[in-house]
Amino acid sequence: MFILLFAFTCLPAASSDDYIYNALHFGSSSNDYVGFNFDMAPFRNSLSLCSWIKRVDTSASYPVVFNYYISGPEIYIGSDGRVNMVVGDESLNSLESKFTTPLGRWFSYCLTWSLATRTSKLYLDGNLIATAQTPSGRALTMGGTLFFNRFSHSTNSGYIFGGQISQFNIYSDVLSSESIQKITEGGLCFDLEEFSEIRVLRWEVILDRSRNGNVREVTVCTQEKLSSQKSQRRLAEITGQYNETKTQLSKMERTLEVVTGKLKYTEEKLEVVTGQLNSTEEKLEVVTGQFKSAQDELVAVKGDLQTETSQHNVTEERLDACSRRLAETQSKLETARTLVNISRWDVLYTPPYFNKVLTEELFQQFTSSWDPLRKFVGTNLTDGVVEHFRQYHKEPECDTFEQFSSSMLRHFLGVEMTSGIIKHFKETHEDSACNNNTES
Known part of the structure; x- marks a missing residue:
């Protein structure tokens, strides 16, 4: 569904050949600014402010790119890193050492904030450079005015930015680091329609607001729009890719069911084998005990056998001695009978x-x-x-x-x-x- 929606939203009118991405170039006077009121309620509890910025002058002490002002600044971003304020918190200020992009070159700036986490983060060119904690329970105050290239109603020239901004958008949620990296890599001509649901204050709206003094639009890039035929072919391609993806997903789901079944069967077999193993271990313990007992008995029998063998040897020695003595006695008796009182x-x-x-x-x-x-x-x-x-x-x-x-x-x-x-x-x-x- 998301792919089809993206395809439709990317299709411009067939009557135009090119889509033009413009920037606002501000003059060097405090009278060169854009100011208007806007419903800031969507940003009461969270926001992400992202813009492309080009500096052309460094003479101002506090060059204001944008500020949302009530009785004081609620949101205030500068082009040199000195001021980076959200919900009046100044924890991200004094980051001049991080803003090293040379004059005349574009850089990506994103400031995020969440009341729930009390966290504000600052990204330059897609990279996180600072994180801070905001006051507990401090939401964004409503009822203020938005100013570009001017600090509220002040005509102090120390707040003049005098550079260019493009694709200035405020989102109603905290963008992930991956999304910010994607916007940065997309460049000045990146199509932001995938963030359309949370892109509340849009660059297109700002371009349509009235301007004061020397503020003019300049073209930063152009992209060829698709013709009606090309749009239809592209839509068909995207639809085909979507259907193919859906088919593959269905196959993967069936495969997952098979794998899940096999896994369940394997787990059951594992339980059986584990039970058998436990039983075998118990039997082995019994047999080991019996074997040890048999060994002890064998040692005892060997001891008895050695004792009996020793006694048997002694008995045989005594028997041999008796046999010899008997033979001697018989011999003497026979001799005596042949020599003394022999009769018939x-x-x-x-x-x-x-x-x-x-x-x-x-x-x-x-x-x-x-x-x-x-x-x-x-x-x-x-x-x-x-x-x-x-x-x-x-x-x-x-x-x-x-x-x-x-x-x-x-x-x-x-x-x-x-x-x-x-x-x-x-x-x-x-x-x-x-x-x-x-x-x-």
Whole structure:
């Protein structure tokens, strides 16, 4: 909509070939001025005053470009930076060192003010050069008169500007630094229609006001106006650009919807993944604790194993020592038996009889004089059995036996009392002699 409006407002009348931008050139007398009344209500709470200024003389002490005067100056701007006043505030005065544009050259001047922020700013050639605070609650006073090249009704020549001004406009709002830069870069022939809603006191109005003394218009630049056909083509171009922009905007909106949906989906997945990550971290903490506990147990088991291994080694050493001592004892015993009181019963101490089960096969290896042993078939030939026969069966034919006495049993201490041993005593060692019974 703004593009189309700009296109229409830029179209001048088809009957004119050029659009002329003029300036006002003021003479060097206090009688050369423009003065009129204007409704300043739109600027009560904020304003922006912008103008192009050219100095041609520096003889005046306080060269007045413009002042809005009631009983004193409400707005007062000079061409040399000495006075820059708004709502009667003098905080921006004495800036002569900033006004360095040579005589005969144009420079851009903008003064802004806001009651809400209590701030006034001064721009030269689009650059901010000073900022000040204005009194709290101080609005612009109404009912004054506007003067150009004159300080109110004074005829003092010390206030004579005597230069040129162009595109002097007062806006009803504070222009941004970007807008001021744009106006400056646009130059003397810049089209200000984009600010038409807030451009209240217009340069065109000032040019139409009556002038006093030596005040004349001078041309500063011209621009070719568009013909009706050119205007229509330009309008078509702008309309096409607008439609294309609108189409692109629609595509961008659809793309934005898709991207927004994907972003929402991604955020949901992120929440799920974050939850899983938190759960994994908790599990990891549990597993880490278990692993640490297992490590502690492993250390303890290693300690126990080392202790048991040490004990096992000691036991093996002791066992080896016992085995050696047993072997030595057995060797000594065998030697003793071969050298002292050897009898036929000592054979039973030798393999394969001693401490083995007496079988029928083993018994057949003996002579008939060994018949008393038949009762012990199936019985281990222990020390008790062998010593019994050594003491009580001395003759091969066993003609006589001693009577049974309790001393016989002493040889069986520590010997398993098998059925063969008991049967032997029952049948063989009664109260009478052996009676030559070889089956006993």
